[in-house]
Amino acid sequence: MTAMTAVTVRVPAKVNLQLAVGPAREDGYHDLVNVFHAVSLFDEVTVTRAEPGPSRLSVAGGLDSHTARVPLDGTNLAARAAELLAREAGVEAAVSIHLAKAIPVAGGMAGGSADAAATLVACNTLWRAGLSDADLHALAARLGSDVPFPLLGGSAVGTGRGEHLTPMPCGGRFTWVFALAEGGLSTAAVFGEYDRLRPDAPRPEPDPSLAAALAAGDAPALGAALSNDLQRAALSLRPELRRTLDAGRAAGALGAIVSGSGPTCAFLAADGAAAGEIAAALAESGHCARTVQAYGDVPGATVLPPSAG
């Protein structure tokens, strides 16, 4: 059997349908009730056999202002994922990693986490390392709170710091418009602002109406149930996002929230036609850098057949 030389994995972005944030813990993290929903905005990560040593990284696609901010050294979460998997599997890390990006960078849609999850799957395949899904999940949780979810995809609630996942049924296809902003927001900075604004945050609780709307495929009910405790903090750091949210609401969005820690804004649309109108209104408003349309939920990280890679 000839050795594979390259593996490409397609991995989705996420939007948070509910992000309930508790007070800061001793370790600096926050307990969450974090409802992840994978959407059809995909990065493709290709790992290729290379000389042993630090992974070489390259990046393409997306907004230029975003890709310029992707670190191309060992600090990149994808490079750390390759090293962690190599150590765990007892093989030599010897890959170059190419990130073809559609997910906004530092946009609150877990693009860096998605790339790290995809790298774990790609290296596990390339090196025939044989790690189980449970092994990959454990490694993903060590890399970051949002890294396990893109392995799974679909919809799921994350508890703890977000890494303990329970799948949630999704009874329909939901149509989304995302307003991408120039520049990113640091997740840690947004959590810090949250602590400043909400020193008395209550324990995070799941929202049964959201779970019911998701399971029923009921877009108006889901739109009404969307919530994000980090939104106030993101708006405090980027007040202009309020105008983006208002423009999408005025154009008929069923729900409008900052995605995760932002600055991407997410709008739930009734259908494809409504999504087109929301996207056109957002573009017209001049309050965002670009809009993209997507649907959810979608499966998690998937190895592409070699011909498509």
Ligand code: C5P
């Ligand atoms: O887990 P991850 O490294 O992705 O988290 C990035 C930052 O986001 C953390 O350093 C922390 O400041 C914040 N965070 C948090 N509570 C969580 C998840 C992330 O405070 N549950």
